[in-house]
Amino acid sequence: MGGYLVRRLLYTIPTLVGVSVAVFLLVRLIPGDPARVIAGLLATNEDVDRLRVELGLNRPLYVQYALFMRDILSGNLGISALTRTPVLIEIGSRFPATLMLAITSTVLATGLGVVAGVSSAASYNSWFDYAVMTVALAGVSIPVFWLGIMLMLVFAVHLHWLPAGGYGGPDHLILPAITLAAFSLAIIARITRSSLLETLEADYVRTAQAKGLPHRLVIYQHALRNALIPVITVIGLQFGTLLGGAVLTETTFAWPGLGRLLVGAISSRDYPVIQGVVLIFAVLFVLVNLAVDVLYAYVDPRIRYG
Amino acid sequence: MSTRASATGELRARARPRIGDPRSPARRLFRRRTALAALVALGILVGVSVAAPLLLPLDPDEADLSQVLQLPSRGHLLGTDQLGRDLLTRVIYGGRVSFLIGLSAVLLTVTVGVPVGLVSGYFGGHVDLVIQRIVDFLLAFPGFLLALTFIAILGIGVLNVVVAIAVASVPFYIRLVRGVALSVKNQAFVEAARALGASESRILTWHIFPNCLAPVIVQSTLQVGTAILTAAGLGFLGLGVKPPTPEWGTMLGEGQTYLLSYWFIATFPGLAIFVSVLAFNLLGDGLRDAFDPRRHD
Numbered sequence: 030m031g032g033y034l035v036r037r038l039l040y041t042i043p044t045l046v047g048v049s050v051a052v053f054l055l056v057r058l059i060p061g062d063p064a065r066v067i068a069g070l071l072a073t074n075e076d077v078d079r080l081r082v083e084l085g086l087n088r089p090l091y092v093q094y095a096l097f098m099r100d101i102l103s104g105n106l107g108i109s110a111l112t113r114t115p116v117l118i119e120i121g122s123r124f125p126a127t128l129m130l131a132i133t134s135t136v137l138a139t140g141l142g143v144v145a146g147v148s149s150a151a152s153y154n155s156w157f158d159y160a161v162m163t164v165a166l167a168g169v170s171i172p173v174f175w176l177g178i179m180l181m182l183v184f185a186v187h188l189h190w191l192p193a194g195g196y197g198g199p200d201h202l203i204l205p206a207i208t209l210a211a212f213s214l215a216i217i218a219r220i221t222r223s224s225l226l227e228t229l230e231a232d233y234v235r236t237a238q239a240k241g242l243p244h245r246l247v248i249y250q251h252a253l254r255n256a257l258i259p260v261i262t263v264i265g266l267q268f269g270t271l272l273g274g275a276v277l278t279e280t281t282f283a284w285p286g287l288g289r290l291l292v293g294a295i296s297s298r299d300y301p302v303i304q305g306v307v308l309i310f311a312v313l314f315v316l317v318n319l320a321v322d323v324l325y326a327y328v329d330p331r332i333r334y335g
Numbered sequence: 336m337s338t339r340a341s342a343t344g345e346l347r348a349r350a351r352p353r354i355g356d357p358r359s360p361a362r363r364l365f366r367r368r369t370a371l372a373a374l375v376a377l378g379i380l381v382g383v384s385v386a387a388p389l390l391l392p393l394d395p396d397e398a399d400l401s402q403v404l405q406l407p408s409r410g411h412l413l414g415t416d417q418l419g420r421d422l423l424t425r426v427i428y429g430g431r432v433s434f435l436i437g438l439s440a441v442l443l444t445v446t447v448g449v450p451v452g453l454v455s456g457y458f459g460g461h462v463d464l465v466i467q468r469i470v471d472f473l474l475a476f477p478g479f480l481l482a483l484t485f486i487a488i489l490g491i492g493v494l495n496v497v498v499a500i501a502v503a504s505v506p507f508y509i510r511l512v513r514g515v516a517l518s519v520k521n522q523a524f525v526e527a528a529r530a531l532g533a534s535e536s537r538i539l540t541w542h543i544f545p546n547c548l549a550p551v552i553v554q555s556t557l558q559v560g561t562a563i564l565t566a567a568g569l570g571f572l573g574l575g576v577k578p579p580t581p582e583w584g585t586m587l588g589e590g591q592t593y594l595l596s597y598w599f600i601a602t603f604p605g606l607a608i609f610v611s612v613l614a615f616n617l618l619g620d621g622l623r624d625a626f627d628p629r630r631h632d
Contacts, residue, residue: 043468043471044471044472044475045475047468047471047472047475048472048475048476050472051472051476055484055487055488058488059488060488060489060490166613166616166617166620167609167613169616170560170564170609170612170613170616171609171612172564172567172568172571172584172587172605172608172609172612173568174568174571174584174587174588174605175587175601175605175606175608175609178587178591178594178601178602178605179602179605181594182594182598182602186594186595186598269476269477269478269480270477270478270479272477272480273477273478273479273480273483273568274479276479276480276483276568276572277479277568277571277572280571280572281591291483292483292572292573292574295483295486295487295572295574296573296574298487300487303484303487307476307480307484310476310477310480311475311476311477311480314475314476314477315475
């Protein structure tokens, strides 16, 4: 296990370096003069020149990258072009809202998704199986933001059961969390079902059935543990989908998280903030997948000795 | 020699069933009613979108301030929007934009992803290593975030949306095709072709590439749906096409402002996205089952 852990950790380093290069290039790839674009339409030539020096855009690329890395590693993500607040503070103030939404949705999607997938597979080819799979198919086809708006229309505008948006008590969290969880829930249900059905065809399961064990015992004691292994990977990957979906969900429900900060920053071309949020999202995604791989190796001995 | 030739001929016949054969993928696809229904629905949706200028009397972009925010009625079946534009007309014209973006994004992805994946898997070595590191770091970004980032760099517009979506989906194609290339490159038929003196490019094109077709077709069908969803998401955020171009996500985003009193502006474009993506997903699932009948999903 130790050897695998070290290898997997070392493997994360080039990925993180790649991420940093991509985020670094983000500003440099803007067509035209990046300093001019960042300074905005109202800036004078002197402003642009000053900004170019301030951002180090007049120096060789490798020097720029070295400075960029030094800043990141010391926790300096620059200053928002719009609010003149340090980007790290902007991000810090919105991170808890996004984290709360993402964790609630992950728990919802994983819990309900696995239960739906398992019960669907356990009653393979029944009306229940078809019903679950139909809902799951709708779940992967529905636009996140449209689902959000429709839920808002029904539960907030017409029934007045829940608030239409904003940030506050637990009732504010319900609609955004369901909206954000829907797609991942559907994916997890589909994967769990197909993985369990595949496992049920394995020889050891047939042996368990042949020796007369009850159907339920075969599924829950024998097959399920192996069937859930691929599901763990999917949950990790779904976390990325969730971060992307958070951008849309937060915008729909006026949820004050990182996603909305990013959209606002893109609209106002606030590049330091764009860089900061993209960097945080990517690092978060890489770390979650690292955690998933470690968990995976813990659950499945074939991986750590493979 | 002749018996050998007929033996390989027989093998090939067994491996590649014809359409009439119950084992043929096309026949299996048509036997699935849902997949067939999806194919028909897509035919109608795309057909109506393409023929929109011939079918509809109104201009999708022409504002009529005397007809602002009208409820659905006989004159405007889906009502009108905040600028008095007919919503039915805009939803149908929106299909032109969404399908165009979805299909071109997938076409671009396939054009880049398939050759790169083939080369990466077949040649291996340093080329493979470099390509896979690039794929790794593209995959380090959640897909939608990558598309958003590219829009942040390139600015909005149809072409930029297509490029942004293609960048976000190309790593999956490279991985997919590389996997197939790796799994077949050491098989007997490839060695036979090499022994007969076939060039590397000939082996890649005629012996390795055909094995990728089935997974690439399945993936691409599903990917058109994903691309339409991504484009609509960008449009919803106001980061898609330039107004007044009718695009489903953009219309939805504008409609949300009027949600309290005018539910239909946001509802119908969303329904159009949902139905189209559902159809592509059903067709993709049907194709996957048709190519690989042993799967359970």
